[in-house]
Amino acid sequence: MVQEEDLELYRSQLLDSMSERPVHSVRGLSDPIQVYVNERRVGELKGAETEGTLHVHGVDHIETVQLRTEDGQLLGGVVAPESGFRANRVRLSADTVELCVQNTLQGGSLSAVFIPAPSFWRRTWNSLADVADRWTVRRSESTMAYGFRTVAFTQAILAIAVVGLVADRVMIWIAPEHIVAPTVQAEALRTASIGEIEQLAKQLRELRLMQTKVGEALQSQEKGMTLLHQTMARLSSTQESVASSVVMVKEEMEKRQEGPEREADRPAQLPPGKGSVDQEQFELAIHGLASDNERLSKQIAGLEEHNRMLTAKLQTAIAHVAKAAEQGPERVVAREADVARKHQLLPVVDSRQSAQAQPFLFWVTFSEGTTQESIDQWVNGMKGHKGVQNEGWQEVQILPPPVPPDLFLEQIRGEKIIKEARLNH
């Protein structure tokens, strides 16, 4: 009787755990995804902010493909067809893993590609990581270089440019003594555009208001950023303390080997706990920032729309005024000013692009029997990325080497797993 109850309890426990299983699993942002083929582990997908791939060849016949978290939770998978090709997308929160599995007479193959969410959220995350990076490495660099802030600032500068343009026009109309044009023309201007001037002035006020709002939003972002930096600093100090306690533990282990109970990991346990609290605060801060950002982007969109309207109106006003007078030189000047200002905007974007160095590309083939894992390790060791494969050649991208290309290739050829290396395929 007791045993039957025990069994029934076990059964309902199993059912409960099965129905409680979340459909979209919660996975740590940087945790790798374990990949299984026919319930045998074949490798892992680095599921972080970058695209990760895993190719599996030479399996006799693929029956199932499964993806699991580090704690073993089944995230998704695909049942392979007896023969032929099948693709499946597995959604993991906002990210996706694309599984392509194929069975032929020669055997089965699998390609798994981790595709990070192309979302606003992911971009924000990347920008924040970027910020954190810059902040810790080069504190002096202007905070204006962040991805989304560049957008915000470009928009703000655009707004200022338009305001400037309008102001120019208004100044020209209000103060005709600055104009080298004939007095007849100035007279015509003064009478013809008095209503338009009023309208433009009103729009100018509106635009200023918008600008203030943008400024406020930027300020609140700045606050969020400060908060984030504080959290980051705390987090990194926690990490340091973890590292130092690891050293401490090692030293202690060496000192006392006579103790029957090993407590070696105990001192090191505490910092990760603290780390997780910091991590939470960090995530909270990011959440706050993300919503701020969303608000800001809405305002920017509004501003942009308004700018477009204003420009259109300005155009009509100019056309109108021009009709009254003959084609004045100021229109050309205005156009030129417009163009010049647009050009001023470009370097803001350009400087960011050029900050990232051009990658160095080269091609290699590997020695017989080199495993995929050791290839990956070798590439990772150079902090590089694998590019395309072509006729047995693997393209590799790395940061420019400190030595000349020829010398670099010579060094590469000396490595155990490399058969041949060259610059072009």
Place this chain on the structure above:
Amino acid sequence: MQNTLRKSHIIADPTVSVSRLEEVVATSEEFDQVVAQALPILLDRAAGYTKRFLRETGQWNDDIEHEKFALRWGSEYLERFLVCGRSEVPCRPLFLFDSLVAKQHSKPEPFCYHPDLLKPLGRFLDGLVARAVVSRDALIALYHHSYGWGAGDVIAVTGLNGLESQRIYKNFRRWRESGWQRTMDEMGLTKPELAELENQRQRHRQRFNGEAERLIRVAQGHYRKSEPDHYPCLSRSQWGEMFTQGYGCDYRIWHLALCLDCMQTAWGLGSCGSSAEKPRLELQVRP
């Protein structure tokens, strides 16, 4: 989807659900919905098939241990069906489920069966090692349960670098927080059973560890087949090369956790030095 249908197995009408399971479902969402309403039916069905398989292969006994074993594997199949079946639409869920279970049972050794692995100590070990196959947290925790090591020891023994070390701490933390309890629940190990194991460990340490070593070898031998193909046992010099040249991180972590013999062979190659005595199994019950 499944969340909203929680506990529905108490009120589900079995006849309605079975006939619905035989009909075609067209989308993944429909699949989730239909299957979530029929979890008890599917679990009992899979357990029934497993029972029949054990009977036919002469491995069955009419006792609660065998019933639990059948239930455990039933739930294992059901879990895979829930996730992989979604990609099989349109399908008739019931037939798909039957074929999935049949496929499992047509394998040479569908599960790790040994009469002693059905007793509490055996179930504990079987659960740990089986979980290690699908969960890296459990795999790392095997070092703790087998030798009583903490994260620092694991890092030293397997000779890991800084980046991998961080991950080990994470593995340990998650295992303590939830992984261990989940595994115990999945194996149906009750609190009194665990307390009794702990009691034996303290009172009859040598006998307890001797028995544990015998059983863990059975489990490791079976589940090591889930390792990547190219991860066989190695000689000391081969392990030595791997340690000194710093490659095969995954290999070291996986194989050494799942092989008592190679742990002995490779002992001292990591940064812990070879001065310490070779490790012996010191089974830990608690995480």
